[in-house]
Amino acid sequence: MPISLRVFSIDKLSLSLYNFLIFRIIKLKIMKKVILPMIAIIVSFNVLAGSGGPDTFGYTWVDSNDPNGPTYSWIDITPFGKKIFGLGDDNVVGPFSVANNFLYYWYTLSEFYVGSNGYVSFGNINIASPFPSIPDSLDGKHNFVAGMMCDLNFTGSGNPGECFYVNLGDSLIVSWIDVPFWDQAAGYTGANSFQIIFRAQDRSITINYKDQTGLTQNNDITVGIENVSGNIGLQHSKDTYPISGYSIKYEYPANPSLLVTDGSANWNGNKRNGAIFLPYPSDSISLTTNIANLGNQDISPFTVTGFVRNSSGNIVVNSSINTLDTMTPGQDTTITFPNGFTSPAAGTYSYVTEVSGIANDASASNDSTIQEIISVDTSFANISLSYTDNMNESEISWAGGSGGIGVYFEPPYYPSKIVNTTFLISNNLSNSTFYAKIYDDDGFNGSPGTLLDSVFVDAGQINIGVKTTVQTANPVTVYNGGFYVMWDMNGPDIALAYDMTPPFSFRCYEVFNNIWAEYRDIESTDFFITAGIEKAIIDDIGVPQAGSPANGSTITAPVPVACWIKNYGQAAASNFMINYQMEGSTVVSESYAGTAIQPGDSAYFTFATQLAVNTDTTGNLCIWSEMLNDFDNSNDTTCITVTIDAPNVSVNELEAGNWKLEVFPNPSDGKFELRILNNEFKNGKVTVYNVLGEKIFQSALNNNQSTIDLKSHPKGTYILHLLVGDKAHIRKIITL
Structure with missing residues (x-):
């Protein structure tokens, strides 16, 4: 999609940047806000035999019109290929894997990205109108194969455009199917089907053009290949439409002899080289950088210099490292400079890394990189x-x-x-x-x-x-x-x-x-x-300590679970969740809705649901808080070790002293008879819990026989708890 741009002033720019921007501005001036009727002669690929190259590395191309060229042969991958989702207007999607590592120039590719504008790249780069000529070492967009690089569009109601890829045998195939050009009035127009085939066996790249209809703005189409630094590439054509049923084959040199020495400063601070905001005043931050060998020759130890300039151009930090080991082709490494950076004042700084001391370095354009650091005075509200x-x-x-x-x-x-x-x-x-x-x-x-x-x-x-x-x-x-x-x-x-x-x-x-x-x-x-x-005001609730049961205790009957809750934040807190879970069991969640806990204060919380006693186990009982926008999750949880000694439930009769307890039938349809065989029994209390420890039945015992009716509750396993004097008796009962 085109954009309208106007350039006002470049008087602040350095001479080198000025030259770079003049180059960019010349390119940008061709972009129009309104598309004019295309009355110029439309140029298509020459129907005569064609070939080209070599580039500096040795790549050549030959087309299907040449007797020694490829035979046009479209490979339909739509029935079995993977459809690529997320392509739109001027964007890139990936990465995807290259199943058979493909040798491109002098380096091996293991992953790729797909651009909506008709190219495959080997890094996350978005290339959009106006499209570059090949090679172009100054535009920052390198390492790609342009099958039909132009202003294509996958968006808009009814747009038929699709894209697929497949790793098939020794080949990677990427196909654009019925993808239209972007059009200002209609949204899209025309249809283009083409594919790029990477064959690992002979290292060739074939571009097939199945169908092509419609016109694109300014006939801005690029076809070609470009290497990782942008200083080597081979362009097939520019501003020319392909014809249907046509193929181009890029052939790898039989005996590549180009020796490439190329050290690169990849990024500073983070892989995107993205700017950061630094609080002022603040502690020192580390200055890290990533350097790489982008050539095909070993690089002997060299010098890496990092420095930080303020907005006036004065250096406020300067540090350097001499690499100790030889860097092999394709190797990269991240280093930290001895000197960190402490902002002396609020403002904008440039963190620059430069590599030097590399003999016969092939590309000076990638020898330095810059990260923007913005120091902001955080004492202001x-x-x-x-x-x-x-x-x-x-x-x-x-x-x-x-x-x-x-x-x-x-x-x-x-x-x-x-x-x-x-x-x-x-x-x-x-x-x-x-x-x-x-x-x-x-x-x-x-x-x-x-x-x-x-x-x-x-x-x-x-x-x-x-x-x-x-x-x-x-x-x-x-x-x-x-x-x-x-x-x-x-x-x-x-x-x-x-x-x-x-x-x-x-x-x-x-x-x-x-x-x-x-x-x-x-x-x-x-x-x-x-x-x-x-x-913003910090909200931060945590559980620093368990209150019940005790750490290391053995539980033989349902017990309360309790904890201390502390407010580590800056505002009073209430209406948040407190949870506990015995290892291997379900989570119990309850709301704290009591008196608001003031900053720095604590409250004691007891769960309504007791810890159930179902199966013999030893494990962690963890209690934690859960609050929306909680600032620090590291203080939310506390854990203790608990042993659960479940009662033996293989018999229905339990002897205790000089009396017996019987529960029958067990299992039952929900109704149980409880009988205590002792004439001296006077009173007691019977309670039944479900497997979550929730109380579902309770009754006083005034004689030695009682009926327990659980028919209104779901079928399953329950725990019967009988308290007689100071003695507790536990029985598992089952309803069917």
């Missing part, structure tokens, strides 16, 4: 979380007036209460509206999950050129992890501002039809979306 430098340098507006931008935040403290969000709207030519939404990160692998808040913002509430603040409609408190803030367009010609000055957060997403994807230019963009937070 309210703070704003933002990745931008407050300079509006460009804007984005999705064509068609639907779509959105999301930004991920991890707050500097917990619990954090989100009180507002802000958006810098730079244009609103059609007086459109939008929704401000907040999502939990409880989706798959930390993706957007539960919608926590949604606020409609009318055109009259929007401030053009300055920040529009939106108060949350519902209280949103974050106890761990993070959250996503989304700007959701609700009409055309409304534009959100963004910043192009490094460092960048790598926390931005594009959203269309509720499908989230990493923003296409995530390596050079941060959006003017801010979250306002404040410290």
Whole structure:
């Protein structure tokens, strides 16, 4: 899906970044808000014999029109292949396993991702319009095979597009079936069926084109392969439509002779290189980095330098490590620098890692990496979380007036209460509206999950050129992890501002039809979306100690279960659950609804349901609290060891001193006769419990014979408890 962008200023950029951005801007200018009628000549693959290459590594391609090329042969995997779900407009899904490790360039692939826009990648990268030429070492999107990389769309009512994959023999096959192009007016148009086949035996890559109809914006189509660093690749064609019944085969070099030495700084802090918010003042944080050998040659020990710069460019931390061991091809390692980072003041910092001292390093573009660190003064009651430098340098507006931008935040403290969000709207030519939404990160692998808040913002509430603040409609408190803030367009010609000055957060997403994807230019963009937070009151209830039964005790009859409850939080607490479970038995849950427990105080709680005595066992009796948004789960539970000595129930007659107890018939239909054979008996009490320890029957005994009627209770096993003076007698009885 195309976007409309405008670039305002680059006067703050360094010369090297300026050159990079000029390259990007030239590419972005071809993107149109409105698609013009296509009256240009449409170019299709040459029907004459074709071949190309080699690239620097030695890959060549040959097509089905060449006498030495492949014969077009479509493999239908739809009856038995695995359907790939979750593809939409401009997104990527995966990873999936490669059953037969496939040698691509000089490295082996074990997993892959599928892009909705017609490519297979070997990392989680989202490639969207405008599509790059191959190779391109500057765009941050490498390591892929572009079968028909163009603006395809799986969304929209009635869209026939599907995608399947299968590991079949020595081959991996990925097929796009009847996938249309994105279209601004209709949503989608045309249909394209093509597949990519990776054969492990000869290391070849074949692309089959079964059917192709329709046109895409600007005829923007790329076909080709690109390596992990982006400095080597072989493009088959650009801005050209494939013909039906056509094949291209990429052939692995017979004797690859390219020697590649390539050390890389992969990421800082976390695998996404994602920005972090650091509380100020705070303790020192460790500076970690991951480095890798992306070449096919061993790399002798080299130097890894890490330093942190403030927003003025001054270095506040500098540390380096000399690697001790040789790194083999494909190896990566995570290291921690000797010096940590303690923020000297609130502000934005750049944590940079550089590798150096590698002879004949093939790619300088991956020798360094940057993580953004934002130190926020947490002494203030309210703070704003933002990745931008407050300079509006460009804007984005999705064509068609639907779509959105999301930004991920991890707050500097917990619990954090989100009180507002802000958006810098730079244009609103059609007086459109939008929704401000907040999502939990409880989706798959930390993706957007539960919608926590949604606020409609009318055109009259929007401030053009300055920040529009939106108060949350519902209280949103974050106890761990993070959250996503989304700007959701609700009409055309409304534009959100963004910043192009490094460092960048790598926390931005594009959203269309509720499908989230990493923003296409995530390596050079941060959006003017801010979250306002404040410290939330902590709710924290726990069970520090059991009260009954005693730890290590032996139980022969149902006994009460009790515990101490402590309020570790900052607010009075009541109306929460307390539970216990004897190892191997069912959970007993009851509500504490007594007097509210004040912060720091404790209360003694006794369960109404006693601990049942059913089967001989020794195990843990655990008691725990359960409270919504409980801050610290580590103090919720206490456990003791208890031995249960169940009564012997194989006989129906029990002798005790000079008298006998009889219960008959047992089993019965629910009615039992109890008889005490002793003329001196005066009185007693009989109680019956179910297997959960709940009292279901109780009666006083004033003579030596009584009837127990359990017909109104479910069939099963019960425990009869007879108390005579200071002696207790227990019997298991069964109703059938």
